[in-house]
Amino acid sequence: xxxxxxxxxxxxxxxxxxxxxxxxxxxxxxxxxxxxxxxxxxxxxxxxxxxxxxxxxxxxxxxxxxxxxxxxxxxxxxxxxxxxxxxxxxxxxxxxxxxxxxxxxxxxxxxxxxxxxxxxxxxxxxxxxxxxxxxxxxxxxxxxxxxxxxxxxxxxxxxxxxxxxxxxxxxxxxxxxxxxxxxxxxxxxxxxxxxxxxxxxxxxxxxxxxxxxxxxxxxxxxxxxxxxxxxxxxxx
Numbered sequence: 001x002x003x004x005x006x007x008x009x010x011x012x013x014x015x016x017x018x019x020x021x022x023x024x025x026x027x028x029x030x031x032x033x034x035x036x037x038x039x040x041x042x043x044x045x046x047x048x049x050x051x052x053x054x055x056x057x058x059x060x061x062x063x064x065x066x067x068x069x070x071x072x073x074x075x076x077x078x079x080x081x082x083x084x085x086x087x088x089x090x091x092x093x094x095x096x097x098x099x100x101x102x103x104x105x106x107x108x109x110x111x112x113x114x115x116x117x118x119x120x121x122x123x124x125x126x127x128x129x130x131x132x133x134x135x136x137x138x139x140x141x142x143x144x145x146x147x148x149x150x151x152x153x154x155x156x157x158x159x160x161x162x163x164x165x166x167x168x169x170x171x172x173x174x175x176x177x178x179x180x181x182x183x184x185x186x187x188x189x190x191x192x193x194x195x196x197x198x199x200x201x202x203x204x205x206x207x208x209x210x211x212x213x214x215x216x217x218x219x220x221x222x223x224x225x226x227x228x229x230x231x232x233x234x235x236x
Contacts, residue, residue, distance in 0.1 A: 093180040093182070093183050093186060094186055094218055094219075094220040094221060094222060094224060095224070096180070097179055097180055097188075097218050098218040098224040098226065100164070100177050101128065101177065101188065101216055101218060101226055102226050102235055102236075104121075104128050104130065104160065104177050105121065105128075105195075105216070105226065105228060105235045106235045107130070108121050108130050108158065108195075108197055109203075109233045109235065110201070111130070111132070112132075112197035112198060112199055112201060113197075113199060113200065113201045115199075116137055116199040117132045117133060117134065117137055117199065118133040118137055118140060118142075118145045118149075118150070118196055118197070118198055118199070119131070119150075119158055119197045120132065120133070120145065120150035120194055121194070121195040121196075121197075122147065122152070122194060123188065123190035123191075124176060125179075126179035126186065126187050126188040127167075127168065127179060127188065128176060128177050128188075128190070129152055129175060129176040130157070130158035130160065130175045130176070131150040131151060131152050131156045131157055131158060131175065132150060132156055133145050133149045133150050133156075135149065137198070137199045142196055142198065142204040145196050145204075146194070147194055150194075150196075152173075152175070157175040158175050159174045159175055160174055160176075160177070164177040164178055166181065167180055168181075183220070185220050186218065186219070186220040187218075187219050187220075188216065188218055188219075189217040189219065190216050191214050191215070191216075195214050195228065197233055201232070201233045202230075202231060202233050203233045209225075213227050213228060213229055213230055214228040216228075
């Protein structure tokens with residue numbers, strides 16, 4: 001039922017609620033109407049079915065204009081600052097290829113030690129190819145090992161544990177890796193000279209990124225550099 005608030009003149013904080021019942025014509029009440037509360041009102045309803053439906057009516061709540069504006073501002077901030085960070089497919093490709101290059105260089109070093117041969121790492125486009133010099137390594141030096149003595153053919157090819165046939169399009173002898181086939185934005189920067197590992201796992205002395213180290217850089221959205229340390233051949 002509605003109520004009118006009456007404020008006492010001597011008590012500003014006191015509110016007296018006086019319920020007021022609406023005046024209902026006597027003929028309506030005689031017709032079997034019942035007072036049904038709707039909000040703060042009691043309305044005479046003669047239909048039982050309508051009374052049942054009204055009892056199920058609940059107040060409907062919504063958002064204020066201020067709340068809607070705040071939500072739109074938050075969504076705009078997320079769209080500008082956060083959502084682009086979730087577009088990481090190319091980022092995953094770059095990191096995955098960087099790890100593949102690193103693992104290939106490590107494998108070349110281990111293969112040189114295990115097979116007691118000079119193993120050559122050659123850049124081929126945006127990929128790497130592993131070959132070896134089949135000659136007896138004892139009288140050899142880095143200067144005597146060249147691309148001609150490490151041909152990419154026959155038994156000179158160093159087969160990888162897992163051939164990169166998916167990225168290389170299937171046209172591979174199993175001794176090379178390639179940049180991701182679904183991305184043309186990933187490139188590999190490598191030394192212009194041949195990287196050679198001797199049977200001790202040491203790299204050749206000609207470097208490209210410092211006085212002694214070899215560096216391979218995978219570039220896409222970001223750049224990732226892999227370094228081959230001199231003397232030890234440690235790859236990181």
